[in-house]
Amino acid sequence: MKIVYIVNTLMPTTKAHGYQIGKTCEKLSILGNEVELIIPNRKNHVADDLFEYYGLERNFTVKKIDCPDIIFLSKYIGAMAFYTQSLFFSAKLLFLNLKQNSIIYSRDIIIIFIFLARGFNVVYNVHNWSKKRKLFSNLFLNKNFKIVCNSEGTKKDLTNNGFNNIIAVPNGVDLEEYSNLGDKYYLRKKFNLPINKKIIMYVGSFYKWKGIEVVLKSAKLLNNNKDIIFIVVGGNENDLEKYTKNKEIFKNVLFIGHKPRIEIPSYLKSADILLLPNTSVTNESVNYTSPIKMFEYMASGVPIIASNLPSMREVLNSNNSFFVEPDNSQLIISGIKKILNDKDFSDKLARRSLEDVKKYTWDEYAAKILNFIKK
Numbered sequence: 001m002k003i004v005y006i007v008n009t010l011m012p013t014t015k016a017h018g019y020q021i022g023k024t025c026e027k028l029s030i031l032g033n034e035v036e037l038i039i040p041n042r043k044n045h046v047a048d049d050l051f052e053y054y055g056l057e058r059n060f061t062v063k064k065i066d067c068p069d070i071i072f073l074s075k076y077i078g079a080m081a082f083y084t085q086s087l088f089f090s091a092k093l094l095f096l097n098l099k100q101n102s103i104i105y106s107r108d109i110i111i112i113f114i115f116l117a118r119g120f121n122v123v124y125n126v127h128n129w130s131k132k133r134k135l136f137s138n139l140f141l142n143k144n145f146k147i148v149c150n151s152e153g154t155k156k157d158l159t160n161n162g163f164n165n166i167i168a169v170p171n172g173v174d175l176e177e178y179s180n181l182g183d184k185y186y187l188r189k190k191f192n193l194p195i196n197k198k199i200i201m202y203v204g205s206f207y208k209w210k211g212i213e214v215v216l217k218s219a220k221l222l223n224n225n226k227d228i229i230f231i232v233v234g235g236n237e238n239d240l241e242k243y244t245k246n247k248e249i250f251k252n253v254l255f256i257g258h259k260p261r262i263e264i265p266s267y268l269k270s271a272d273i274l275l276l277p278n279t280s281v282t283n284e285s286v287n288y289t290s291p292i293k294m295f296e297y298m299a300s301g302v303p304i305i306a307s308n309l310p311s312m313r314e315v316l317n318s319n320n321s322f323f324v325e326p327d328n329s330q331l332i333i334s335g336i337k338k339i340l341n342d343k344d345f346s347d348k349l350a351r352r353s354l355e356d357v358k359k360y361t362w363d364e365y366a367a368k369i370l371n372f373i374k375k
Helices: 016-030 050-054 071-077 080-093 109-117 131-140 152-160 184-191 212-221 237-244 261-269 283-288 292-300 329-341 343-359 362-374
Strands: 002-006 034-040 061-065 103-106 121-126 146-149 166-168 198-203 228-233 253-257 273-276 304-307 322-324
Touching: 002 016, 016 034, 016 050, 016 292, 016 362, 061 080, 071 080, 080 109, 103 109, 109 121, 109 131, 146 152, 146 362, 152 166, 152 283, 166 362, 184 261, 198 212, 198 261, 198 292, 212 228, 212 329, 228 261, 237 253, 261 292, 273 292, 273 329, 292 304, 292 343, 304 329, 322 329, 329 343
Parallel strands: 002 034, 002 103, 034 061, 103 121, 121 146, 146 166, 198 228, 198 273, 228 253, 273 304, 304 322
Antiparallel strands: none
């Protein structure tokens, strides 16, 4: 089967969706399909080779479509720069020469519309739902094509808006990446992290709905505890500048910035507690998200403190993580104290998490998608 994954995004990218796209292509190829990834040929500040950057097998092809790269104009015309670039990219796709029996796979509703109009079989990969998507689908789309979504929350809203033929497949993890890394003290020495402190770690982007603010508020409340340090992995240059300019406020927080994906398992395993503090202020956080880091946290064997939200509850439960009310730093602190002071409880959470995550590998992810496509 020929599967053509088309996305209007930079690849590679420091954002999690790039890794998810790469893994999807790699694993679908391993299952015996001919896979091609098509992306725009745009200037990319991440100069690394895509396969090396994500640690992928070179088992699929990458094709770049030339189109005017005007994203740099966004500082003058805002989102209009992206919409214009998308228009150019979409126009090129109207005339892209592909075998008619190819399966077109995309996260972009405009791309799905184009290839539906061209008579191709399409599979729409949906990660959230919005009023804009609803308006476009009501105006232009026949809703009988196949849809792979990332969560039951996303599937529910799609179903309520008249779509059918849907499967919900949460993200995953490669478990082998977490074996033979050494213990946490070895890893702390490797990365020059504090040896004799309890490390509370957050890994990910600094989008507000991800909960970075509640992490930092929790750290501030524990400023006087000399035995605990918060370590934040991720964030771009602007994020880091914003939070590191006042070192006195965050004197117990170590911001170490973005790290290569290949190092993330080692950073996770160096921690004593991992935070997944999504907020309750957006539908993305409450109902739609399926964070890749959630599965990576589980695979690390480190106890997790997570926001008690429907999106988290699709995978996590009270046996494999410590749930707290969203946006509540005091409860996060209570969870930290409970886990650090009760080793039996901590070990129980970690063991159950390691067992439960076996259901959420990237191999299982790709197999479910492929079986769905073949129906």
